[in-house]
Amino acid sequence: MATVALAIAGVTGAAAEEKRKLRLGTDGTYAPFNYTDPSGELVGFEPDIIADLCPRIGVECEWVIQNFDGIIPALNEGRFDAVMASLSITDERAKAVDFSLPYYAGPTRFIASAETDLGKLQAGKGTTILLGTMSDEDKAVLEEVSTAFANATVGVVRASTHAKFFEETFPGLSVKIYDKGENMLLDLVAGRIDAAVDGAGSTLNFIGEQKKAGKDFVAVGPALKGGALGKGIAFAFRKGEDTDLREKVNEAIRDATTDGTLGSLSVKWIGVDGSISDNVNK
Structure with missing residues (x-):
């Protein structure tokens, strides 16, 4: 487990020592949300948010790198103070x-090579399905998707909402589980799996990077939201602890939503505004 310090502009010497140090757990492998660049620096949507939010909160922030599948247990063991790792809000996680x-809130997508039959899948193209309130038409689309994937192996990341969604929705299909999203996508490029389930932001980033390399991958099927996929991504804190800090984080999120910072950073890194206007009134 590695630690990456984040310098906050304008905080030096004794002033920095007076500030609380907030240790944030992340996995550092999930572009464009959080990943390590060639120089070894942690970059992405979430590090940019932290560079803005920590001065608003009045804390000095530090990253701690932790595998995603163990990130909630590590939080509850006290290895860091909060999690910021593209962690979706779900009822199950909210128990812990x-x-x-x-x-941020964005849909989930299937990714496949454009040169394969899956890459030409038309079922649900251009539509969004809300898993918690599916119509009969939505269910029929997912049946078509299930049929199309009948002989495919699909990659998901261990302990993710994508894994939970896929296993609940398509229990009879072949799935390969990965500890890291980057390894899943490497296998997709190499043809060791036929498709992957990932967030829209990571999907767009992956498709763009592969296009630069002369390879054509596409998002297929419907965009998916809600249900097992959660209610957006958020910071996570130990249950019943740090309530004052959590409210300061919430206030900073409200302010960064109101002044457009979260929307701008979302567009910069993901290509769409995934900020949540309802936050302002919560």
């Missing part, structure tokens, strides 16, 4: 942690 307000 307290969530902040969400700072």
Whole structure:
């Protein structure tokens, strides 16, 4: 487990020592949300949010790198103070942690090579399905998707909402579980799996990077939201602890939503505004 310090502009010497140090757990492998660049620096949507939010909160922030599948247990063991790792809000996770307000909400997508039959899948193209309130038409689309994936192996990341969604929705299909999203996508490029389930932000980033390399991958099927996929992504804190800090984080999220910071950073890194206007009134 590695630690990456984040310098806060304008905080030096004794002034920095007076500030609380907030240790944030992340996995550092999930572009464009959080990943390590060639120089070894942690970059992405979430590090940019932290560079803005920590001065608002009045804390000095530090990253702690932790595998995603163990990130909630590590939080509850005290290895860091909060999690910021594209962690979706779900009822199951809320039994173990307290969530902040969400700072981003986006759909989940299937990814496949454009050169395969899956890459030409038309079922649900251009539509969004809300899993918690599916119509009969939505269910029929997912049946078509299930049929199309009948002979495919699909990659998901261990302990993710994507894994939970896929296993609940398509229990008879072949799935390969990965500890890290980057390894899943490497296997997709190498043809060791036929498709992957990932967030829209990571999907767009992956498709763009592969296009630069001369390879054509596409998002297929419907965009998916809600249900097992959660209610947006948020900070997570130990259950019943740090309530004052959590409220300061919530206030900073409200302010960064109101002044457009979260929307701008979302567009910069993901290509769409995934900020949540409802936060302002919560």
